[in-house]
Amino acid sequence: MKNILVSSGLRYNKVALLEDNKLVDYYIDDSKNKNTIDNIYLGIVRDSVRKYDSVFIDISLDKNAYMSKDNTDKLPLEGEKVLVQVIRDDTDTKGVSVSKNISLVGRYVVLIVNHSDKNKPKSDIMFSNDFNKSLIDDIRKGLKENIELDSNMGLIVRTEGEGKDLSDIINDARDLLSNYRDIEKQFEEFKLDKKDKMPRCIYEKNITDIVINEFYDKSISKIICDKEDLASKMTKKMDSYKLDSKIVEVFNESTNMNLFDTFKVEDEVKKALGRYAWLKSGGQIIIEHTEALTVIDVNSNKCEGKKEIEESSFKVNMEAAREIARQIRLRNISGIIIVDFINMKDEEHNKELLKALKDFTKEDKIKVNILGMTKLGLVEMTRQKKRKMLKDIIKNNK
Numbered sequence: 068m069k070n071i072l073v074s075s076g077l078r079y080n081k082v083a084l085l086e087d088n089k090l091v092d093y094y095i096d097d098s099k100n101k102n103t104i105d106n107i108y109l110g111i112v113r114d115s116v117r118k119y120d121s122v123f124i125d126i127s128l129d130k131n132a133y134m135s136k137d138n139t140d141k142l143p144l145e146g147e148k149v150l151v152q153v154i155r156d157d158t159d160t161k162g163v164s165v166s167k168n169i170s171l172v173g174r175y176v177v178l179i180v181n182h183s184d185k186n187k188p189k190s191d192i193m194f195s196n197d198f199n200k201s202l203i204d205d206i207r208k209g210l211k212e213n214i215e216l217d218s219n220m221g222l223i224v225r226t227e228g229e230g231k232d233l234s235d236i237i238n239d240a241r242d243l244l245s246n247y248r249d250i251e252k253q254f255e256e257f258k259l260d261k262k263d264k265m266p267r268c269i270y271e272k273n274i275t276d277i278v279i280n281e282f283y284d285k286s287i288s289k290i291i292c293d294k295e296d297l298a299s300k301m302t303k304k305m306d307s308y309k310l311d312s313k314i315v316e317v318f319n320e321s322t323n324m325n326l327f328d329t330f331k332v333e334d335e336v337k338k339a340l341g342r343y344a345w346l347k348s349g350g351q352i353i354i355e356h357t358e359a360l361t362v363i364d365v366n367s368n369k370c371e372g373k374k375e376i377e378e379s380s381f382k383v384n385m386e387a388a389r390e391i392a393r394q395i396r397l398r399n400i401s402g403i404i405i406v407d408f409i410n411m412k413d414e415e416h417n418k419e420l421l422k423a424l425k426d427f428t429k430e431d432k433i434k435v436n437i438l439g440m441t442k443l444g445l446v447e448m449t450r451q452k453k454r455k456m457l458k459d460i461i462k463n464n465k
Contacts, residue, residue, distance in 0.1 A: 079096065130163075198206070
């Protein structure tokens with residue numbers, strides 16, 4: 068059973084995904100850890116470093132945002148007003164990275180607006196890689212007939228749109244296009260008004276968008292909210308997408324315990340800050356972070372008394388593969404990840420292990436690439452960076 072817990076206050080939003088009451092994914096956005104990924108800003112270029120083909124842009128955050136030529140054909144000039152979207156979170160030494168290319172994510176569709184020729188879509192209407200090919204032609208035709216896109220725009224139909232009424236997909240695309248037109252209008256007014264020199268955020272995802280677009284899928288049994296008004300907003304949003312809003316519940320506030328304490332979420336978060344994760348078989352996973360990558364070591368440890376070492380190693384490795392998929396998602400580990408599984412001589416076991424790891428990571432909403440196993444028996448993988456790692460978020464809260 069999968070449940071989503073949602074808590075929202077004046078200065079924070081928290082979301083937890085539980086699978087059989089075990090924490091799988093965790094999101095927090097508060098005054099100390101403001102999540103700016105995908106936010107859209109009106110900014111002013113404050114400095115340019117031509118030597119490194121980059122500019123620094125004031126978008127109203129503590130540190131100026133960074134834009135490199137990798138994300139645009141032509142860098143804006145110092146003093147120029149720009150419309151940008153955050154594509155990478157900040158670090159201890161550098162502000163957020165931004166791009167002039169904009170993307171708006173809906174439940175079924177993503178709208179892409181390219182303000183440069185770099186990364187320009189090959190087609191104005193595209194589909195996710197695993198979309199049912201037999202449905203593509205009718206959906207593409209329907210979108211072309213009903214949605215008028217500019218020459219620099221494109222649509223990506225998400226896997227969530229598979230099997231949905233064409234009208235639902237079209238309405239989602241219309242909503243995104245309407246949102247962008249509003250963003251575009253605000254930017255034009257900002258550019259024309261010489262007195263307006265106040266950088267600001269003009270678009271950010273709300274908590275209901277985050278839950279539905281980043282956490283929800285058909286396997287979810289309940290969405291439990293800690294406040295009545297939050298549940299009402301969630302229900303309304305679910306209804307707008309014709310999703311089953313009956314799964315939305317309000318947590319019983321009559322107890323002294325809050326929602327996240329009741330489900331022991333914070334205890335699980337604390338465990339996820341440690342180096343070790345224990346397996347039911349008695350083995351353990353050791354997670355070490357370096358500047359360049361994350362190393363995960365699988366140890367059989369207490370796993371004793373097995374007649375066949377190869378079969379014992381295979382069993383522990385398969386259990387570890389599932390737990391590793393959970394841990395990298397929960398801890399939000401990104402970049403290069405090296406996994407040192409217990410050595411196995413049977414090639415079929417190694418193939419099964421890689422396949423299992425790929426299957427377990429498919430549930431991750433953030434893109435994970437399993438690159439393969441080296442001659443030394445190390446599994447190489449990468450995970451796209453979308454948010455700060457859990458350890459950095461908790462560190463900032465101390």
